[in-house]
């Protein structure tokens with residue numbers, strides 16, 4: 001969650017039972033950083049880190065999570081960028097286990113840059129972008145996508161992500177107007193791909209977590225229900 005999930009936030013949650021935590025999303029080049037500043041001006045939280053300070057900032061967050069806790073899990077970095085290069089650079093940092101290409105953000109300032117969710121509408125661009133990150137990265141690669149985005153075909157997108165060589169497909173299975181995930185989308189992606197599938201959206205109790213796994217997700221992720229800093233249910237019971 002932009003503006004929220006930094007090293008301190010994740011270091012407090014990680015030892016409560018997570019295998020992986022995600023910091024960011026970070027805006028990683030001049031154009032996305034400027035877009036982030038416009039988003040802040042209209043009142044939405046973002047990490048506002050200058051381009052020259054981003055690498056050092058991420059290194060510090062990794063130290064807070066990995067060196068200042070007894071936790072042995074993985075750290076992923078969710079990144080918005082208009083080109084693959086900043087993502088590749090971040091993949092080479094010590095302690096970064098996964099770089100996550102953000103093909104999910106729907107903020108207009110980011111979408112206008114053909115970034116975030118706009119990548120879902122440009123399958124060829126998503127393919128080339130992901131392939132380049134995969135080919136040049138020093139760590140695993142995840143792609144975060146959003147379900148039920150108008151004018152997109154999530155199965156085609158999922159296959160492209162898999163064929164591009166990414167290690168994880170992270171799906172926000174949002175079902176507009178509902179307070180539950182679109183579990184059918186998860187099942188359908190599972191039937192059509194073999195990529196490791198992380199299911200996300202409205203997981204807030206054991207029942208919703210189990211439904212996501214039953215639908216076909218290999219792993220689950222949570223965001224809003226963790227804002228208090230405490231996991232609202234016992235992950236070991238899933």
Ligand SMILES: Cc1cc2nc3c(=O)[nH]c(=O)nc-3n(C[C@H](O)[C@H](O)[C@H](O)COP(=O)(O)O)c2cc1C
Pocket residue numbers: 001002024025026045078102104105144172200201202203221222223224225
């Ligand atoms: C305030 C806020 C900021 C978010 N920022 C990001 C982001 O930077 N990158 C991203 O991939 N998802 C972002 N998300 C989406 C969440 O990671 C998650 O996909 C979404 O909230 C649905 O999951 P949930 O129901 O568990 O919250 C954000 C969500 C919120 C509420």
